[in-house]
Amino acid sequence: MEYKVFEIEDYRNIVKLLGDSDRVLYGEEISEDYSRDELGSVRVMPKVVVKAISTEEVSNIMRYAYENNIPVTPRGAGTGLVGAAVPIYGGIVMDVSGMNKILELDEENLTLTVEPGVLLMELSKYVEQFDLFYPPDPGEKTATIGGNISTNAGGMRAVKYGVTRDYVRGLEVVLPNGEIMNIGGKVVKNSSGYDLKDLIVGSEGTLVVITKAILKLIPLPKKAISLLIPFNSLENAIETVPKIIKSKSAPTAVEFMQRAAIEAAEEFLKKPFPDNTSDAYLLLTFDGNSKEEIERAYEGVANICLDSGALDVFISDTEERQEAIWSARGAFLEAIKALTTEMDEVDVVVPRNKVAEFVMFTHTLEEKLNVRIKSFGHAGDGNLHIYILRDDLSEDMWKKKLSEAMEIMYDKANKLNGQVSGEHGIGYAKKRYLFNALSEEMIAIMRGIKLAFDPKNILNPGKIAQ
Amino acid sequence: MEYKVFEIEDYRNIVKLLGDSDRVLYGEEISEDYSRDELGSVRVMPKVVVKAISTEEVSNIMRYAYENNIPVTPRGAGTGLVGAAVPIYGGIVMDVSGMNKILELDEENLTLTVEPGVLLMELSKYVEQFDLFYPPDPGEKTATIGGNISTNAGGMRAVKYGVTRDYVRGLEVVLPNGEIMNIGGKVVKNSSGYDLKDLIVGSEGTLVVITKAILKLIPLPKKAISLLIPFNSLENAIETVPKIIKSKSAPTAVEFMQRAAIEAAEEFLKKPFPDNTSDAYLLLTFDGNSKEEIERAYEGVANICLDSGALDVFISDTEERQEAIWSARGAFLEAIKALTTEMDEVDVVVPRNKVAEFVMFTHTLEEKLNVRIKSFGHAGDGNLHIYILRDDLSEDMWKKKLSEAMEIMYDKANKLNGQVSGEHGIGYAKKRYLFNALSEEMIAIMRGIKLAFDPKNILNPGKIAQ
Numbered sequence: 001m002e003y004k005v006f007e008i009e010d011y012r013n014i015v016k017l018l019g020d021s022d023r024v025l026y027g028e029e030i031s032e033d034y035s036r037d038e039l040g041s042v043r044v045m046p047k048v049v050v051k052a053i054s055t056e057e058v059s060n061i062m063r064y065a066y067e068n069n070i071p072v073t074p075r076g077a078g079t080g081l082v083g084a085a086v087p088i089y090g091g092i093v094m095d096v097s098g099m100n101k102i103l104e105l106d107e108e109n110l111t112l113t114v115e116p117g118v119l120l121m122e123l124s125k126y127v128e129q130f131d132l133f134y135p136p137d138p139g140e141k142t143a144t145i146g147g148n149i150s151t152n153a154g155g156m157r158a159v160k161y162g163v164t165r166d167y168v169r170g171l172e173v174v175l176p177n178g179e180i181m182n183i184g185g186k187v188v189k190n191s192s193g194y195d196l197k198d199l200i201v202g203s204e205g206t207l208v209v210i211t212k213a214i215l216k217l218i219p220l221p222k223k224a225i226s227l228l229i230p231f232n233s234l235e236n237a238i239e240t241v242p243k244i245i246k247s248k249s250a251p252t253a254v255e256f257m258q259r260a261a262i263e264a265a266e267e268f269l270k271k272p273f274p275d276n277t278s279d280a281y282l283l284l285t286f287d288g289n290s291k292e293e294i295e296r297a298y299e300g301v302a303n304i305c306l307d308s309g310a311l312d313v314f315i316s317d318t319e320e321r322q323e324a325i326w327s328a329r330g331a332f333l334e335a336i337k338a339l340t341t342e343m344d345e346v347d348v349v350v351p352r353n354k355v356a357e358f359v360m361f362t363h364t365l366e367e368k369l370n371v372r373i374k375s376f377g378h379a380g381d382g383n384l385h386i387y388i389l390r391d392d393l394s395e396d397m398w399k400k401k402l403s404e405a406m407e408i409m410y411d412k413a414n415k416l417n418g419q420v421s422g423e424h425g426i427g428y429a430k431k432r433y434l435f436n437a438l439s440e441e442m443i444a445i446m447r448g449i450k451l452a453f454d455p456k457n458i459l460n461p462g463k464i465a466q
Numbered sequence: 467m468e469y470k471v472f473e474i475e476d477y478r479n480i481v482k483l484l485g486d487s488d489r490v491l492y493g494e495e496i497s498e499d500y501s502r503d504e505l506g507s508v509r510v511m512p513k514v515v516v517k518a519i520s521t522e523e524v525s526n527i528m529r530y531a532y533e534n535n536i537p538v539t540p541r542g543a544g545t546g547l548v549g550a551a552v553p554i555y556g557g558i559v560m561d562v563s564g565m566n567k568i569l570e571l572d573e574e575n576l577t578l579t580v581e582p583g584v585l586l587m588e589l590s591k592y593v594e595q596f597d598l599f600y601p602p603d604p605g606e607k608t609a610t611i612g613g614n615i616s617t618n619a620g621g622m623r624a625v626k627y628g629v630t631r632d633y634v635r636g637l638e639v640v641l642p643n644g645e646i647m648n649i650g651g652k653v654v655k656n657s658s659g660y661d662l663k664d665l666i667v668g669s670e671g672t673l674v675v676i677t678k679a680i681l682k683l684i685p686l687p688k689k690a691i692s693l694l695i696p697f698n699s700l701e702n703a704i705e706t707v708p709k710i711i712k713s714k715s716a717p718t719a720v721e722f723m724q725r726a727a728i729e730a731a732e733e734f735l736k737k738p739f740p741d742n743t744s745d746a747y748l749l750l751t752f753d754g755n756s757k758e759e760i761e762r763a764y765e766g767v768a769n770i771c772l773d774s775g776a777l778d779v780f781i782s783d784t785e786e787r788q789e790a791i792w793s794a795r796g797a798f799l800e801a802i803k804a805l806t807t808e809m810d811e812v813d814v815v816v817p818r819n820k821v822a823e824f825v826m827f828t829h830t831l832e833e834k835l836n837v838r839i840k841s842f843g844h845a846g847d848g849n850l851h852i853y854i855l856r857d858d859l860s861e862d863m864w865k866k867k868l869s870e871a872m873e874i875m876y877d878k879a880n881k882l883n884g885q886v887s888g889e890h891g892i893g894y895a896k897k898r899y900l901f902n903a904l905s906e907e908m909i910a911i912m913r914g915i916k917l918a919f920d921p922k923n924i925l926n927p928g929k930i931a932q
Contacts, residue, residue: 106819107712108712108819109711109819110711152655152661153657154655154657159654165661166628166632179907181905181907183908185883185885186817186883187816187848187883187884188625188818189629189844189849189889190815190885191618191668191813191887191888191889191891191892192885192886192892192904193904193912193930194665194668194915194916194930195618195631195669196908196911196912198665199660199661199665199915201661202660202661203660203661219714219715219716242574245574245575245576246573246574246576248685250685289762289763290759290762292758293759296755296756349653349656351572351575351652351653352574352575352652352654381655382655383654417652418653419650419653422655422657425657426657434658437658439645439647441641441647442649442659442662445662445918445919446662448917448918449665449914449915449918451914451918452911452913452914452915452918453911453914464659465660
């Protein structure tokens with residue numbers, strides 16, 4: 001891909017377009033943070049960072065970039081894990097984290113209209129005041145909603161409530177050529193031509209820049225109860241999950257965790273976890289509108305677990321106790337990161353009855369390759385988060401072992417009819433695994449779709465299928 | 467578009483490919499049914515009909531058509547309303563209604579794998595034996611699941627459970643060039659490249675031929691209760707709906723209906739409706755796992771309705787009574803059709819708090835244009851079904867009035883931030899209204915997407931954005 005060499009003149013033109021030089025960073029003003037995301041396994045500095053605060057600004061910058069053939073990489077909070085927000089070809093980073101206003105709560109249509117930079121934790125707190133609920137709940141609450149839409153983030157509650165895609169009703173977006181486009185709206189159904197809305201959800205900033213989103217809300221469940229269920233072995237714990245699904249009990253979340261992750265989180269948060277005496281745990285939540293309704297749902301599940309070898313069932317029905325458990329669960333990524341020098345991750349999703357097989361497979365791999373591999377994840381929806389730890393490996397050895405571990409794990413996922421990414425996306429880091437997993441025709445179609453939106457290939461180039 | 471002139475030689479080659487001449491219809495063997503769909507407003511006879519019974523056959527036929535530049539139009543039960551299954555450019559109709567096997571129920575992953583020709587009524591009956599539930603519930607139960615996927619059918623329960631799209635996890639499809647492609651699978655989450663699955667859902671047979679679908683099931687709610695609520699006026703009835711939504715009570719379905727539609731259904735089914743003394747009704751369903759849970763949900767709603775001028779609240783808690791109401795509701799389309807000589811429909815969706823305004827608007831239009839306009843629909847999700855009746859109008863006058871009525875209604879929907887189609891799709895009949903509603907850029911992107919799948923434009927040409 002051949003792009004214009006970015007010159008000081010371009011910087012000046014961009015400042016002119018914004019009319020505000022404080023929001024255009026150039027050269028040494030640019031923090032190293034803009035070269036990377038949360039995992040930082042790939043790093044490239046942009047030539048310029050534009051902190052846009054309106055759709056019009058995004059549109060003006062895109063038009064300029066399009067006319068001048070300059071690559072643009074959209075960026076939110078930078079909490080991604082696959083390098084999707086890294087400006088591989090330099091050029092402009094479009095930082096939309098300052099577009100962070102909640103624009104409208106519509107209680108008659110149960111929608112919330114937001115700018116893309118609103119943080120997930122602010123969004124959910126805001127709607128809960130009105131007894132409303134935005135269910136998607138990834139561990140990373142400081143991510144922006146724009147980022148969540150771009151990766152189709154899932155999170156803990158996907159088992160019952162689905163993923164981000166299911167809660168996006170409408171989008172305002174800026175096309176690579178600067179045109180502003182409105183898709184969907186407050187409508188509940190839509191069969192009016194090809195589904196551009198869902199195509200954009202999960203497209204990791206490669207098709208459009210999202211400047212506004214209309215989200216679906218649902219009534220806030222009045223009560224939630226969590227069950228922490230210790231098992232003697234992880235295999236035993238995870239193999240109980242298909243039985244729970246089969247029992248038709250509809251839990252909100254089903255997570256699995258091992259003592260190692262729990263201890264890391266205790267250390268990281270300096271807070272004790274309610275129990276760390278067992279090797280493995282399932283953590284379940286049930287929500288509903290009355291205590292009886294929830295009790296009916298979880299009693300059966302508790303019995304299934306006990307019949308399958310659970311050592312106990314700890315019920316957390318106060319907000320405080322649930323907070324203690326779930327804040328630990330939310331801190332797993334950071335806690336594991338703190339255990340080592342560097343790490344990379346695998347975010348595969350497999351059919352729910354294959355989770356145990358996959359996790360056991362990673363344990364064998366850990367021994368075989370002699371690297372530490374830690375995992376936790378969404379047993380209820382088959383999405384695993386597996387971390388390969390560098391520890392004190394040399395650069396060469398790390399790259400070699402990491403690549404080998406990745407190759408083997410993605411291959412295994414593929415054999416189990418799984419997919420490369422459950423919710424973190426492909427970005428830059430997972431491209432080769434996507435290419436391995438999909439047929440040539442599928443890759444060709446994805447490239448054709450990219451071309452339909454972005455004929456000059458200036459928006460976040462080098463990502464996903466490219 | 468220039469296609470090969472279909473010759474007897476092509477027919478012979480196709481018979482050879484299938485090895486079974488009984489399943490290839492040619493010339494006078496082809497029933498007139500294959501030229502049209504349920505509404506029949508557009509009719510073109512195909513040159514040949516292929517009754518495929520396997521993915522391999524579909525693939526072989528597509529490859530032949532691709533190599534020889536022959537248009538192919540996929541067809542299920544032919545219950546569509548917008549001409550999507552009509553072979554506008556002649557060529558081959560690929561009838562997949564014989565691919566009608568239920569292939570696998572996976573209780574551990576809560577999925578059902580089916581061929582595209584399985585009828586909706588068979589599918590839902592099948593899974594209910596296992597206490598499982600496939601929620602999408604359009605009025606037309608004799609439609610195929612392939613057709614439902616192709617239009618992203620919604621139906622009555624979309625308020626609580628969403629639409630067909632939400633229940634498709636994986637697809638096996640045949641590309642226009644004959645390649646077989648697998649998308650998604652039994653996985654619950656997926657962020658692995660562009661969302662081809664959702665792009666194909668709702669694409670009305672223009673991108674691929676669907677040969678297999680993996681559907682998501684949920685636990686069957688143990689109980690359902692319907693409320694039939696009479697009002698003095700339709701406006702009053704519909705204006706109550708945003709208050710119900712705002713009350714966060716989560717009904718399964720919220721339909722509105724008028725006496726005229728009820729009387730037509732009584733006449734059509736030769737069965738009395740429980741009540742026909744009022745001008746307008748809301749029909750609500752609530753489902754759940756216990757009587758108390760459902761009662762808690764509907765009591766508040768019943769009070770809201772009474773406070774808003776409802777004349778009464780009839781509760782139907784037996785299957786028999788519910789069947790009497792819902793079978794009438796399901797027969798509305800056929801019943802209205804039987805009232806007149808010919809009709810056409812508008813399937814717009816508007817934000818839920820604009821339904822009353824839109825329906826009142828059609829009443830004014832009825833008087834202004836002096837044509838009969840009948841409506842019913844999904845008040846709970848904003849999707850309206852509005853029928854313009856020809857009665858004894860001359861061909862010229864009918865075309866003129868119909869076109870005028872359509873133009874005005876779609877324009878109104880657009881002004882209310884609605885969309886052209888809520889669930890019936892665009893097909894051939896609604897193209898001009900889609901072009902009016904979407905920006906040039908959106909149409910251009912849709913055409914680019916079509917090209918990415920079908921560079922020779924042989925699959926169902928002349929539909930949606932073409």
